[in-house]
Amino acid sequence: MQTILGGGGAIGNELAKALTIYTSEIKIVNRNPVKINDTDMVFKADLLKTDEVDAAVEGSSVVYLTAGLPYNIKYWKTNWPVVMSNVIEACIKANAKLVVFDNMYMYHPSSLDHMSEDAFINPVSEKGKVRMLLNRMLFDAIEKRKLSALIARCADYYGPGEIQTSMIWQTVIKPLKEGKKASWMGSPNYKHSFTYTPDAGKATALLGNTPDAYNQVWHLPTAPDPLTGRQWIEAFAAEFGVKPDFRTAPKSVVRIMGLFMPIMREMVEMIYQYDRDYVFVSNKFEERFGIKPTPYAEGIKMVAK
Numbered sequence: 001m002q003t004i005l006g007g008g009g010a011i012g013n014e015l016a017k018a019l020t021i022y023t024s025e026i027k028i029v030n031r032n033p034v035k036i037n038d039t040d041m042v043f044k045a046d047l048l049k050t051d052e053v054d055a056a057v058e059g060s061s062v063v064y065l066t067a068g069l070p071y072n073i074k075y076w077k078t079n080w081p082v083v084m085s086n087v088i089e090a091c092i093k094a095n096a097k098l099v100v101f102d103n104m105y106m107y108h109p110s111s112l113d114h115m116s117e118d119a120f121i122n123p124v125s126e127k128g129k130v131r132m133l134l135n136r137m138l139f140d141a142i143e144k145r146k147l148s149a150l151i152a153r154c155a156d157y158y159g160p161g162e163i164q165t166s167m168i169w170q171t172v173i174k175p176l177k178e179g180k181k182a183s184w185m186g187s188p189n190y191k192h193s194f195t196y197t198p199d200a201g202k203a204t205a206l207l208g209n210t211p212d213a214y215n216q217v218w219h220l221p222t223a224p225d226p227l228t229g230r231q232w233i234e235a236f237a238a239e240f241g242v243k244p245d246f247r248t249a250p251k252s253v254v255r256i257m258g259l260f261m262p263i264m265r266e267m268v269e270m271i272y273q274y275d276r277d278y279v280f281v282s283n284k285f286e287e288r289f290g291i292k293p294t295p296y297a298e299g300i301k302m303v304a305k
Contacts, residue, residue: 050089117216
């Protein structure tokens with residue numbers, strides 16, 4: 001059995017679809033779990049409760065942690081370490097392998113123009129410091145307690161459907177689709193990588209079912225030569241048949257946007273990601289598996305359908 005902790009989000013849903021290649025026994029775990037595939041098992045659990053996590057993981061061969069906690073730094077500091085500890089302990093008890101879906105927040109701004117798995121780790125944001133702590137917890141368990149685990153790391157992402165946790169969906173895709181102006185944080189003249197969610201799901205499933213992929217970090221396949229903010233807006237506007245009207249949002253404006261969009265309130269400390277090129281590199285995965293990411297032009301068309 002392969003178990004998804006936090007099924008129901010953008011990545012968890014794509015992962016569930018992709019896992020059908022490898023197993024017919026998929027368990028979706030959430031506070032209110034919903035089947036993605038007809039044959040899925042569902043299990044109701046709160047990842048903050050040790051006994052419920054133990055019960056959810058029991059009998060699993062591979063566990064995927066794709067949960068997305070509320071995007072709030074106070075909540076992250078209090079609850080993410082609890083979730084990670086519960087999941088690590090449960091996997092050790094069940095002798096299950098663990099795949100942790102992660103972001104790039106722990107990388108230092110100096111590495112953003114070429115983020116590989118060897119990027120300099122020194123987070124400048126509070127959220128990045130939380131992610132670094134979780135990574136340390138995981139690798140401590142790998143080194144000292146013989147946990148078999150890996151990190152599947154992703155850039156900002158975009159994909160089909162209404163992805164509430166996607167910056168570009170909130171600020172570009174949704175408003176343009178509704179005939180409104182788009183917004184772009186920082187300067188629209190810098191490149192910005194986005195991982196296509198179906199690619200992320202397929203790659204995470206593949207990593208989880210590749211024995212020699214464990215105990216290391218993998219960047220999920222992300223198209224090279226990213227568009228600038230302006231080009232992203234122009235590309236989606238063209239697909240929707242609207243004018244590429246947009247406003248830029250420096251830090252002061254992002255704070256104001258946060259009054260209406262909670263995700264933007266939490267983005268103030270992340271604005272450094274939008275005042276320079278943000279280029280996510282997935283050569284390690286592509287060379288190991290011979291799989292290329294979805295080109296941006298194709299992904300944009302799929303999202304705009």
